[in-house]
Amino acid sequence: METTMPLSEMPVGGAAEIKKIGAIGEIKKRLIEMGVVPGARLEVERVAPLGDPIEIYIMGYHLSVRRSEADGIEVKPLEK
Amino acid sequence: MKDRKKNITLALAGNPNAGKTTIFNALTGARQHVGNYPGVTVERKEGDAEYQGRSIHVIDLPGTYSLSAYSPDELVARRALLDEDLDVVVQVVDAGNLERNLYLSVQLMAMKIPLILAFNMMDEVKKRGIKIDVGHLETLLGLPIVPTVGYREEGVDRLLDKVMEIADEGAPPSADVRFGAELDRSVESIQREIEKGGKQGKYDPRWLAIKLLEGDGEMVDFMGDAGEVAVLEKAHAEQERVRMLIGDDPEILLADARYGFVHGAVSEAVSLTVEGRRTLTDKVDTVLANRVLGLPIFLFFMWLTFEATFTLGAPLMDLIDSAFSALGGTVAAALPGGMLSSLLVDGAIAGVGGVMVFLPNIVILFLMVSIMEDSGYMARAAFIVDRVMHLVGLHGKSFIPMFLGFGCNVPAIMGARILENERDRITTVLVCPFISCSARLPVYVLLAGAFFPPARAGNVVFSLYILGVVVAMVMAKLLRTYVVKGPPTPFVMELPPYRVPTLKSVALHMWERAWMYTKKAGTIILAMSLVVWFLSNFPRQTRYSPEIEKALAEAGGLESAPEEVKLAAQREKMENSYAGTIGRGIAAVLEPAGLGDWKVGVSLFAGFAAKEIVVSTMSTLYSLGESGGEKGDLRAVLRADPFFSPLRAYAMMVFVLLYAPCMATVAVTYRELGSWKWAALMLVSTTTAAYLASAAVWWGGKLLGLS
Numbered sequence: 007m008e009t010t011m012p013l014s015e016m017p018v019g020g021a022a023e024i025k026k027i028g029a030i031g032e033i034k035k036r037l038i039e040m041g042v043v044p045g046a047r048l049e050v051e052r053v054a055p056l057g058d059p060i061e062i063y064i065m066g067y068h069l070s071v072r073r074s075e076a077d078g079i080e081v082k083p084l085e086k
Numbered sequence: 087m088k089d090r091k092k093n094i095t096l097a098l099a100g101n102p103n104a105g106k107t108t109i110f111n112a113l114t115g116a117r118q119h120v121g122n123y124p125g126v127t128v129e130r131k132e133g134d135a136e137y138q139g140r141s142i143h144v145i146d147l148p149g150t151y152s153l154s155a156y157s158p159d160e161l162v163a164r165r166a167l168l169d170e171d172l173d174v175v176v177q178v179v180d181a182g183n184l185e186r187n188l189y190l191s192v193q194l195m196a197m198k199i200p201l202i203l204a205f206n207m208m209d210e211v212k213k214r215g216i217k218i219d220v221g222h223l224e225t226l227l228g229l230p231i232v233p234t235v236g237y238r239e240e241g242v243d244r245l246l247d248k249v250m251e252i253a254d255e256g257a258p259p260s261a262d263v264r265f266g267a268e269l270d271r272s273v274e275s276i277q278r279e280i281e282k283g284g285k286q287g288k289y290d291p292r293w294l295a296i297k298l299l300e301g302d303g304e305m306v307d308f309m310g311d312a313g314e315v316a317v318l319e320k321a322h323a324e325q326e327r328v329r330m331l332i333g334d335d336p337e338i339l340l341a342d343a344r345y346g347f348v349h350g351a352v353s354e355a356v357s358l359t360v361e362g363r364r365t366l367t368d369k370v371d372t373v374l375a376n377r378v379l380g381l382p383i384f385l386f387f388m389w390l391t392f393e394a395t396f397t398l399g400a401p402l403m404d405l406i407d408s409a410f411s412a413l414g415g416t417v418a419a420a421l422p423g424g425m426l427s428s429l430l431v432d433g434a435i436a437g438v439g440g441v442m443v444f445l446p447n448i449v450i451l452f453l454m455v456s457i458m459e460d461s462g463y464m465a466r467a468a469f470i471v472d473r474v475m476h477l478v479g480l481h482g483k484s485f486i487p488m489f490l491g492f493g494c495n496v497p498a499i500m501g502a503r504i505l506e507n508e509r510d511r512i513t514t515v516l517v518c519p520f521i522s523c524s525a526r527l528p529v530y531v532l533l534a535g536a537f538f539p540p541a542r543a544g545n546v547v548f549s550l551y552i553l554g555v556v557v558a559m560v561m562a563k564l565l566r567t568y569v570v571k572g573p574p575t576p577f578v579m580e581l582p583p584y585r586v587p588t589l590k591s592v593a594l595h596m597w598e599r600a601w602m603y604t605k606k607a608g609t610i611i612l613a614m615s616l617v618v619w620f621l622s623n624f625p626r627q628t629r630y631s632p633e634i635e636k637a638l639a640e641a642g643g644l645e646s647a648p649e650e651v652k653l654a655a656q657r658e659k660m661e662n663s664y665a666g667t668i669g670r671g672i673a674a675v676l677e678p679a680g681l682g683d684w685k686v687g688v689s690l691f692a693g694f695a696a697k698e699i700v701v702s703t704m705s706t707l708y709s710l711g712e713s714g715g716e717k718g719d720l721r722a723v724l725r726a727d728p729f730f731s732p733l734r735a736y737a738m739m740v741f742v743l744l745y746a747p748c749m750a751t752v753a754v755t756y757r758e759l760g761s762w763k764w765a766a767l768m769l770v771s772t773t774t775a776a777y778l779a780s781a782a783v784w785w786g787g788k789l790l791g792l793s
Contacts (some may be wrong), residue, residue: 013637026340033576037340039152040578041186052371056473057382058576059482063184068367068581070469072476080323 011083014060014076016050022081023047033075041065042079094142094253095171099163099194100178101187102149103462103582105206108236110146111590113246118144118594129503130162137246145170151186153193154302154337158508161304167199168289173253174200174246181205181218181233182583184356188348191227192263198290200247200257201229204241208233214365216358218292223355226665228627237588260791262292265343268331271300272324273736279320285312293472299324300337348789367462375466376582384470387463388489391454391774395447396493396524402446410439429619437615440696442604444750449600451490455504456595460587463503465579472577478559479566481575484514488558491521492551494753498523500599500760507575512764513565515755519747519772520558525697529742532701536721538733546736550743557744557775569767618695620662630658657707665691679777680737680784683729690741696748733787735781745776768769 010025017062024046027034041064042048059072071079087289100106110118114133131146147166148159167175177194192202211218216597224231231246234241244461262712276295280286280637281536286294287308297305298321309317328336413434421427458464464483472482483505490496498518506510530550629635634655641647643645644655659668662686669688676682681690685707693700708723724730746752746769 017711032573033335033578035154035341036576036578038338038345039154040188040580041189041345042578043342043345051368052375053377054375054469054473055377056470058473059469060474061375061563061581066183067186067583068371070465070472070577070579070581072577073471 013079022062028078105236106178188693219355407538432618452599478562481510517558522554533735537732679781741780
C-alpha cells in the first residue's frame with residue numbers, strides 16, 4: 007500500500023505527488039482549476055510567519071493555501 | 087473574403103498576472119475608461135485603438151483562472167463573452183506558466199468564440215531556458231498564437247494583424263477537447279437532447295451540454311426557463327451515471343480531463359533546456375516572506391505607505407485647502423453678503439473643498455498600492471497576515487485597507503477594492519470606520535488634554551486607538567456571522583512572480599483613481615454639503631435675543647461686532663436652526679450614555695460633516711463670553727462647565743471614535759459598494775456601537791465610583 011499523508015503535514019522543502027483531493031464543494035473545484043489535480047507534483051515552499059497559510063510550488067507557479075484547505079489534499083511524499 | 091467591418095470589438099481575457107493590463111495599455115494607451123459592470127462592483131475597463139484606419143474597441147475582462155462562475159469576476163467575464171457582440175477574443179497567456187493558463191483557453195475554445203492566444207512574456211520564457219514550439223501548439227490546439235512582450239509592446243502589431251484577419255475571415259475550427267469515453271458519451275447524449283429541443287439559443291450545443299453536465303447554475307436556469315425539462319432530466323441522469331461509474335462529480339472529472347488535455351499538448355510542444363527553478367522571485371521571497379523577517383518587513387512597508395500617504399500629502403493638502411479658501415474668499419467678496427453667498431461659500435465650496443483636500447492622499451495612496459500590487463508584493467502581504475484576519479472571518483488582504491484607516495477612512499475604503507471577494511470587501515468596508523482616523527485626533531487632544539493630567543492623556547488617547555481596533559474585529563466577526571454570511575473565502579491564492587511595475591501602468595492607475603474620486607465622491611459630497619448647510623441655516627433667524635441685538639446695535643452690525651458678540655450670535659443661530667433642534671434631540675437620546683447636553687449634541691451632529699468639526703463647533707458653542715475660540719481657552723471653559731467631568735469626557739471620546747463616520751466616508755461607501763443599503767448599515771452599526779460603548783463607559787465608570 008502506498009503511504010499518503012495530508013499536504014498540511016508535509017515538511018517545508020518536501021516534494022510530493024498529489025493522490026486525492028478530498029476537500030469538498032467550492033474549494034475543491036477551485037483547487038482543481040488552479041492545477042491542484044491528482045498526479046501533479048508539488049513542493050512545499052514555506053510557511054507564513056504566523057504558521058498559516060502555507061506556500062506550495064505547483065505547475066510552475068507559487069500557490070498559497072490555508073492549512074485547513076491543505077488538510078483535504080492527500081499526497082505521496084517523493085524523494086527529491 | 088467576407089465584408090470588412092469598419093469597427094471591430096475585441097475582448098481581452100486571461101489569468102490574473104498574465105500581463106493582460108500591459109497588453110490593454112499597449113493597445114489603447116490613454117484612450118481608456120473605467121466603469122462598473124451593472125449591478126456588481128466588478129470593474130469594466132474599455133478603450134479604443136486605431137489600426138490601419140480601422141477602429142478597434144477593446145474590452146478588458148476581469149482576470150480569471152476559469153469561467154465556472156465561481157466569483158463575480160468570473161461570472162462577469164463569462165457573461166461578457168457570451169452576451170456581447172464580440173468579433174475576436176484575445177486570451178493573454180503567461181507563456182511561463184502554460185499549463186494553468188491553457189486551462190482557461192480550453193474553456194474558451196469550448197465556447198466556440200473566435201479566439202487568439204497572445205503568448206505574453208516570451209522574453210522571460212527564453213531567459214528561463216524554456217523552448218516553446220509555437221507552431222506545433224497552434225496545430226495541437228487549432229488556435230492562432232502570437233508571441234508578445236507586453237511591457238516592450240513587442241508583437242502588438244502582429245497581434246493586431248491577426249485580430250483583423252480573424253475579424254474579417256473568421257476563426258479556424260479549434261480542437262474539440264475529449265474528456266474520455268464515459269464523459270464524452272454523457273456530453274454527446276445531453277447534446278443530442280438539446281439539439282432535439284432546439285432551444286439552445288446563441289449557445290454552442292456541445293458547450294451547453296458540458297455546462298449542464300457540470301450542473302452549472304446559470305445554464306440550468308436557462309434551460310429551465312426555456313421549458314426544456316427533458317434536457318435537464320437527461321443531464322441529471324448523466325450526472326448520476328458518471329457518479330456511479332467513476333465515483334466523482336462530473337464537474338471535477340471534467341476539470342481533471344481538461345488538465346489532462348493541456349498537459350498532453352504542453353509536454354509535446356514545450357521543452358526545458360535548463361532547469362530554471364531558482365528564479366529571482368524565489369530569492370526575493372526567502373527574505374520578504376521569511377518566517378522571521380516577513381512580518382517586520384511587512385509592517386515596515388505598511389508604515390512607509392502610511393507615512394508617504396499622509397506626510398507627502400500634507401503640503402499638497404494645505405495647498406488645495408488654501409486654494410479653496412481663496413476661492414471662497416473671492417466668491418464672498420464678489421457677492422453681496424447673504425443667502426446666496428453663504429450657500430456658495432459655506433455650503434458648496436467649503437463642503438467640496440473639505441473633500442478635495444484628500445485628493446493628494448488618494449493619489450499617493452494609490453501610487454503605493456499600485457506599486458505593491460504590480461510588483462507582486464500585495465499577495466505576500468496577504469500571505470503574511472492571513473492568519474490574524476482569518477480569525478475574524480476576514481481575508482489576508484483586508485489588513486491593508488484597515489491599516490490605511492488610521493490615516494483617513496476614505497482612501498481606506500477605496501483601498502478595499504483589492505479584495506476580490508464581495509463578502510470580504512463588504513465586511514472590510516463596514517469595519518473600516520472603527521479604525522481611528524487622523525481627523526478624530528483633534529477631538530481626543532482637546533478632551534483628554536482638558537480632563538486628564540498630561541502624564542495620563544497619552545494613555546487615554548492610545549486606549550481609544552486600541553478600542554477602535556478591537557471593535558472593528560468584533561464587528562467583522564458579527565457581520566460575517568449574521569449579515570454577510572457565507573463560508574470564509576478560501577485562501578487559494580497565487581503568489582505571482584515579482585515584476586518591476588511599469589511607469590505607464592502605475593500612472594494610468596493613479597489617474598483613474600484620482601478622476602473617479604473627484605467625479606463621484608465630489609458630486610455626492612456637494613449634495614450632502616448643501617443639506618448640512620441648509621440644516622444649520624434654517625429656519626432663517628432674522629432677530630437675535632435682546633442682549634445680542636443690543637450689542638449688535640452698539641457695534642453697528644454683525645460685521646463690525648466684537649468677536650464674542652459674533653460668537654454669541656453664531657451660537658444662537660445654531661441653537662435655533664434645524665441642526666440645533668437635532669442637537670437637542672440627540673442630547674435627549676444620548677442622556678443614558680452620559681452625553682445629554684444640547685451643545686454636545688450639536689457638535690456630534692456637525693461632526694458628521696467631518697470629525698474635526700466637532701472641535702470647531704464646540705469652540706463656537708462654548709466660547710461665549712471668553713475671548714476668541716482658541717483651543718487652550720476652550721479647555722478651561724470645558725473644565726469650568728458643570729456638565730463635563732473626566733468620565734463624561736471619556737464617554738464622549740468613545741462616542742466620537744465609534745459613531746457614524748464623516749459624510750465623505752459614507753458617500754465613498756455608497757460609491758464602492760454600490761448601494762445605500764450598505765451605507766445605511768454602516769451608519770446604524772457604527773452609531774449603535776458608539777451608543778452601547780459610551781453608555782457602558784458612563785455606567786461602568788459610575789459603578790466604579792468614578793466621575
